Amino acid sequence: MRSFAWQHPRDQIVETMARIYAHDMTTTSGGNLSIRDEKEGIWISPARVDKGRLRAEDVVRVSSTGEAEGLHPPSSEFPFHRAIYEARPDVGAIIHAHPGALVSFSMCGQVPDTRVFPETYALCGKPLLAPYALPGSQALGEKIATAFSDEAMPKCVVLENHGVVVVGKDMVEAFTAFEALEFAAATLLHAKKLGEPRVLVGTEKMAIGAGVFPMLPQAEFEGRAVSNLEKERRKHVCEFARRAYDHRLVTSGWGSFSARVGEKAFVITPRHLDRANLWAEDLVYVEEGCFEKERQPSRAVSLHEAVYRAHPEVGAIVNALPLHASAFSLSDERMDTKTIPESYVFLKEVGWLSFEEQVEEGGVVAKKVSVSQPAAIMEHNGVLVAGRSVLDAFDRLEILESTAMAILRCQTLGPVSKMTEVMTKELEEAFGIV
Ligand SMILES: [Zn+2]
Numbered sequence: 001m002r003s004f005a006w007q008h009p010r011d012q013i014v015e016t017m018a019r020i021y022a023h024d025m026t027t028t029s030g031g032n033l034s035i036r037d038e039k040e041g042i043w044i045s046p047a048r049v050d051k052g053r054l055r056a057e058d059v060v061r062v063s064s065t066g067e068a069e070g071l072h073p074p075s076s077e078f079p080f081h082r083a084i085y086e087a088r089p090d091v092g093a094i095i096h097a098h099p100g101a102l103v104s105f106s107m108c109g110q111v112p113d114t115r116v117f118p119e120t121y122a123l124c125g126k127p128l129l130a131p132y133a134l135p136g137s138q139a140l141g142e143k144i145a146t147a148f149s150d151e152a153m154p155k156c157v158v159l160e161n162h163g164v165v166v167v168g169k170d171m172v173e174a175f176t177a178f179e180a181l182e183f184a185a186a187t188l189l190h191a192k193k194l195g196e197p198r199v200l201v202g203t204e205k206m207a208i209g210a211g212v213f214p215m216l217p218q219a220e221f222e223g224r225a226v227s228n229l230e231k232e233r234r235k236h237v238c239e240f241a242r243r244a245y246d247h248r249l250v251t252s253g254w255g256s257f258s259a260r261v262g263e264k265a266f267v268i269t270p271r272h273l274d275r276a277n278l279w280a281e282d283l284v285y286v287e288e289g290c291f292e293k294e295r296q297p298s299r300a301v302s303l304h305e306a307v308y309r310a311h312p313e314v315g316a317i318v319n320a321l322p323l324h325a326s327a328f329s330l331s332d333e334r335m336d337t338k339t340i341p342e343s344y345v346f347l348k349e350v351g352w353l354s355f356e357e358q359v360e361e362g363g364v365v366a367k368k369v370s371v372s373q374p375a376a377i378m379e380h381n382g383v384l385v386a387g388r389s390v391l392d393a394f395d396r397l398e399i400l401e402s403t404a405m406a407i408l409r410c411q412t413l414g415p416v417s418k419m420t421e422v423m424t425k426e427l428e429e430a431f432g433i434v
Helices: 010-024 078-087 101-106 119-125 138-148 170-196 201-208 227-244 301-308 325-330 343-349 356-358 392-411 421-431
Strands: 032-036 042-044 061-064 091-099 128-130 156-159 161-167 256-262 265-268 282-287 290-292 316-320 351-352 375-378 382-387
Touching: 010 032, 010 042, 010 061, 010 091, 010 170, 010 351, 032 078, 032 227, 042 375, 061 170, 078 091, 078 138, 091 170, 101 156, 101 161, 119 170, 128 138, 138 227, 138 256, 138 382, 156 170, 161 290, 161 392, 170 325, 170 375, 227 256, 227 301, 227 392, 265 301, 301 316, 301 351, 301 382, 316 325, 325 392, 343 375, 343 392, 343 421, 375 392, 382 392
Parallel strands: 128 156, 351 375
Antiparallel strands: 032 042, 032 091, 042 061, 091 161, 156 161, 256 265, 256 316, 265 282, 282 290, 316 382, 375 382
C-alpha cells in the first residue's frame, strides 16, 4: 500500500475497508477499523453500515473523553479498540475482521505458525490467542487488551470463535500484516492436506529470511535514453502486477514481476510498493547485473537477473504467492503436472528450489527455470515462473495455480488418476515438447 501520510483518517479507513471487502476478507456486517489521532481521538468505522459501500462521511470520531461525533454510532466493538490503544501506546491503527482462513483457526482455538514464510514472520511476528467473550462486551475488550499487553508486544491476536485483530503503528503497517497473516493461514490450511507443513527454524534461517536474497550492486545510468519498447513493457508489468493482486496471486507489497527491455537489461517491481497502484516510473531498471542507484528493487531481483542472464529467450519473470501452489512450498510433496494436458504441455515438470538454493550466490535458479521449464516451487517463498512475454509468464502462473488448486481439491474426492507414460509421450510428440 502507498503511504497514507497525506490522507485523512476517514479516507484511510474507507480505502482499507474497500480492499478487505474486495478480497472477501470481511462480510458486510463483520469487521471494523480504527485510527488514533494526535489528540487521542479514535476514528472508527460505524455500526450497522454496509462495509461494501462505506463512505468517508460514515466514519465516526470518538474523543478522548468519550463523545462520539458523526452520522452514526461507532462500531459496537469500540470498547476493545479503546482498550488496545490504552494498553499499547505504540499502536496507531487497528484492523478487526473475520477473514475465512483465520476464522477457521479461531474456531479450532489455534493460531497460524507464521514461521512458514520469512515475510510473514517478519511482518506478523508470533500471533497470540485471546479466549472467547461476548462480542461488544467489556470482557472481550479486557481479554484482547490482555493479549496485546503480553511482553512480546504482539501485532496479531486471533479471537477464539470469532476472528482476528491486527495492529500497527499506522494503517499501512496494520493492513500489510493483516494481509500476510491471512495469506499464511490460507496457505497452511491447503498445505496441511499434504502432510505437516514445514516451518523455518533456527535463528540463522529466520535471519536470512527476514533479510534479503543476495542483493545486486548499484550503478548510475545517467542520461540513459528510454526506448518505446521499455515504456510499453513497463506498462505491461504494472497492468499484470495489478491483475495478479486482484486475483490474489501476490499480496499488496510482496511478490515481484519483471520484464526484459534489452539484451542485458530488465525492469522490475520496487520493494514493498503497492502492487495495486504501480506506475510505470515506479519500476526499477537493471542492466548488466546492476540496479539504478538509490532505488529499491524487489528483494528477489538477483533470482530474476540470474534467469535473464542464462536464458536470452526469457522475456518476463514473476515471483508470486498463489494460495494453492504456495502450499507445495511448505511440503515434501511435489506438484505433479501429469494430471491434465494443459498443465503438462505448458509447465512440463514443476521444479523445486530449496531455501538454501534461493539465498546462495551463483545462479542455481537458472538451472531450474527457463522457457522450457517455466515454473518452480520455491521452498518457503511461493513460486517462480518465466515466460517469453509478460502475458506468457502470467498465463503459466495461472495454469500452475489452477492445477495446484485442482490437485488439493482432489483430497476430498479420492486418489488422482495420473496420466500414463503413453499419454504424456503422445502429448510430447503432438506439442513438440522436449
Ligand atoms: Zn467481529
